[in-house]
Amino acid sequence: MTLHQLRCFLAAYEEGSLTAAADRLGYAQPSVSEQIRNLEKSLGAPLFRRVGRGVVATTVADDLRPHAERVLAAVEDAQSSVASQVRLETGTIRFGMFGIARLYAGADLVADVLRRHPGVRVELIGTNSTEVTDELRRGRLEAAMIAVPQLESEGLTITPVARDELVYISNDPERLRQPVTARRLSEATLVMPETTFRAVDSVRIILRQMLHETGRNPQTRIEVEDVESAVELVGMGLADAVITKGAAVQLLPRLAPDAGWVSLRPAQHDTLAIVHRRDAILSPAAQLMIELATARIQAIAEPIRAPRPR
């Protein structure tokens, strides 16, 4: 049984004539005749009696008709459902966004998407950058925006879109007088977020590279998971921290009103990039998310103009 046979069957049933059915469907009469014959053969029962002028449905055909209509309706449903997803009217848009990027643009990005495509579901995936790159590599995620320490990763294409300065935050104005050097940093009492992923956290990687020149390893007094907790602890004067400037601007007034920030010396930057599988053909949904996320991020952090893609 094929969809084509069912379509021919319904046309013949409604027209009461194979010739008329063929006309309606845009085929030659023998073609429809053959389809009906094959359908009858596969069902093992005649569907029409051939009576000189036209055909007459058997009771089997009477019974088959609603089933055939249901099948074809289900096919229509399937097609229109997919079509509406292709037009981004319905369906799910899944996008990876981790840590600082989500902090900057997460909620606003979702709002942007929903405003432009009211029918869609949005999933913003990612608890940390390794998870995100993993999901990308496994194919569960199509694209993501994350903070990346390096611009090379096996099998992935990384397109930097913005960078954000790393700043030293403290509750003690004394320590904010002038930019913090590697030496001073290595002597500071620090609280750092992302403890579980400390090995791959981009801010820590950058700090490790910076301190490497002084021959020291970065030491942290306190380890927490989320940036918010770290900022709160800074506000309580228990430690200082290094976070991105965007996060500082956003979180300090609320969580540590007495604290301030100062640049590092030399200035360090965290890079926010779009990441996807190498040579992937991106879906309209992914392209939309990339476009909107880039716009949002570049409104907050310092844009990096994309080099012309090769």
Add this chain to the structure above:
Amino acid sequence: MTLHQLRCFLAAYEEGSLTAAADRLGYAQPSVSEQIRNLEKSLGAPLFRRVGRGVVATTVADDLRPHAERVLAAVEDAQSSVASQVRLETGTIRFGMFGIARLYAGADLVADVLRRHPGVRVELIGTNSTEVTDELRRGRLEAAMIAVPQLESEGLTITPVARDELVYISNDPERLRQPVTARRLSEATLVMPETTFRAVDSVRIILRQMLHETGRNPQTRIEVEDVESAVELVGMGLADAVITKGAAVQLLPRLAPDAGWVSLRPAQHDTLAIVHRRDAILSPAAQLMIELATARIQAIAEPIRAPRPR
């Protein structure tokens, strides 16, 4: 979009691998690959991301899946529905049966069918023999059992299965002393049924032929539609009638207890026959009805053994 593509899609979706899907479906891997590719092309959206080892469903695929399952389930439904009709478990059996034949065997025949095939619907079609032959010719009826005056009819195959004597019934014992001749018949006061179809009613055609030899036309005093009314009128002594012996045996005790019957001279017989379109391949349902109806009729009327079909 084809059913085949949907089957391949579902297998690939569930297996997470085109190779495994191909194994499950019994195809080579490139065949399934091609089906998926064609489906993606016709939908205008990728369904899977190819990620080295296996494939991963996109959100479009997630959404397509329930639709695909619904389509295939509807197809299964259609097939099993038709199958159950072919096995005479469900569906409608339509059979033509007119006048005297229905009077003899109608209810019992339906009971027979329902006993053997509890799930089916039964339609016993036919108010008169012309209607029945018309429906046969137009193809709306597949087969019928009717009383036929002649054994030839354009485009139809007529197989006699039983004959029934025509008897003269009367409330007056005097008129039942000896067989009724054409002459006496032509002088009788008659009530006859089937008035609307008097021109094609088989009993009347037989009587016309019988009277033709005497040079007379049959005259009826009273015209009614149904045999029961005619018998009742005979019971009231208002007229005599000619009906089949089977009808007389069945109806006289109930509707005209004082009346009796006597043969015609020469004896006349009405023929009950199975009729269907010439060269028709009969469905199992029609064959069943023919078999059961024949058995019922032959239990009541005098069987005519079928000549060996050529």
Add this chain to the structure above:
DNA sequence: CGTCATCACAGGCTGAGCCTATAGGAACTG
């Protein structure tokens, strides 16, 4: 870094599906 698993691609074969042309039967018509 070699091996294995998986997918894509190429080439070739078969048959489904489409067409046109034609024959045959049923129904309508003058």
Add this chain to the structure above:
DNA sequence: CAGTTCCTATAGGCTCAGCCTGTGATGACG
């Protein structure tokens, strides 16, 4: 009742979808 019309079935031929096998590319894994 013969001619016309309408419809279906059949035959023959063409094209392409769909299947296969074989092979190459690529990512995963030990």
